Amino acid sequence: xxxxxxxxxxxxxxSETLSLTCAVYGGSFSGYYWSWIRQPPGKGLEWIxxxxxxxxxxxxxxxxxxxxxxxxxxxxxxxLKLSSVTAADTAVYYCARGVVVVVPAAPYYYYMDxxxxxTTVTVSS
Amino acid sequence: DIQLTQSPSFLSASVGDRVTxxxxxxxxxxxxxxxxxxxxxxxxxxxxYAASTLxxxxxxxxxxxxxxxxFTLTISSLQPEDFATYYCQQLNSYPRRWTxxxxxxxxxx
Numbered sequence: 043x044x045x046x047x048x049x050x051x052x053x054x055x056x057s058e059t060l061s062l063t064c065a066v067y068g069g070s071f072s073g074y075y076w077s078w079i080r081q082p083p084g085k086g087l088e089w090i091x092x093x094x095x096x097x098x099x100x101x102x103x104x105x106x107x108x109x110x111x112x113x114x115x116x117x118x119x120x121x122l123k124l125s126s127v128t129a130a131d132t133a134v135y136y137c138a139r140g141v142v143v144v145v146p147a148a149p150y151y152y153y154m155d156x157x158x159x160x161t162t163v164t165v166s167s
Numbered sequence: 168d169i170q171l172t173q174s175p176s177f178l179s180a181s182v183g184d185r186v187t188x189x190x191x192x193x194x195x196x197x198x199x200x201x202x203x204x205x206x207x208x209x210x211x212x213x214x215x216y217a218a219s220t221l222x223x224x225x226x227x228x229x230x231x232x233x234x235x236x237x238f239t240l241t242i243s244s245l246q247p248e249d250f251a252t253y254y255c256q257q258l259n260s261y262p263r264r265w266t267x268x269x270x271x272x273x274x275x276x
Contacts, residue, residue: 077265087211087254089265100263136210140265142258143217151217152258153201154265157210 044069046158048137050122054165060124064137064158071095071118075140077154078111078122080133088133092140093120127165134160169193171200171255173268179276186242188271190255195235200257202231202240204249205270211254215240242273250275 050062064076072095079089091101093111101109110123124131138154145151170193180186190200199218203211213222215231218238228243242249255268 079265086270087205087267089267092263092265102264103262138210140258149198150260151199151201151220153213153216153222154203154211154256155213155216155222157212160210 044139044156046137046139046156048135048158048161050135050161050163052162052164054127054163056128056165056167057126058165060127060131060135060163060165061121062135062137062161062163063119063121066118066120066139069156071115075100075142076113076120077138077140079136079138079154080131081136081160082130082133090122090124090135129165132163132165134162136160168264169196169257169259169266171257171266171268173253173255173271175271176269177272177274179274180245181276182245182247184245186245186249186273188240188253188255188273190233190238190240190268192236192238192257196257198258198260199234200238200255203254203256204251205254206251214253245273247275249273 045067048064075092075094077092091111093099093113108125113120137158139156140154142152172191174189202215205211214225219231230241252270252272254270
């Protein structure tokens with residue numbers, strides 16, 4: 043059974059860089075896209091970006107200038123860095139496994155089926 | 168970018184009620200979206216993918232349907248453990264971007 047374990051600093055000052063890591067246990071690292079999603083207090087889910095095992099990335103345009111997602115396949119881990127944080131970046135950050143299924147001559151479908159437990163990150167001076 | 172709008176944003180219902188949540192896309196989705204359940208302090212949990220396929224282990228009282236611009240999540244008989252917030256999600260291929268609806272909170276009447 044695949045599990046995601048995430049960790050990283052929970053309290054940051056404005057202008058610092060947020061850094062989180064997610065480790066994948068019990069399953070293959072290749073063949074999936076690995077995402078970061080965040081949820082500000084009392085608000086909805088916002089996708090930050092994703093990476094696959096070969097290091098190909100996609101980012102949310104609203105955060106792209108500050109986000110870097112990287113992968114360490116030797117450890118089955120992927121990481122998030124978000125620079126120049128402000129109070130608006132205060133949120134619970136989740137890592138998740140993304141699955142995309144392409145069926146010939148049919149609509150593709152997708153989902154995020156495995157999630158980390160979340161890391162609360164607070165930005166405060 | 169495709170926007171997903173869920174309705175209602177909030178609903179109050181009783182145990183045993185039939186509940187329907189709608190997710191509308193700002194333009195036609197040439198794919199099938201997913202639904203998640205999130206309880207306070209917990210990560211979202213996948214309920215349905217490909218618009219109508221139940222994830223393994225999810226009770227059969229949950230069902231999904233729809234295509235194009237309108238999708239629905241139905242709970243046939245609301246149970247106490249179903250009080251939670253529900254999100255729809257779609258994946259845009261080009262540019263590749265995952266998007267969530269704003270959420271629907273289901274509370275006890």
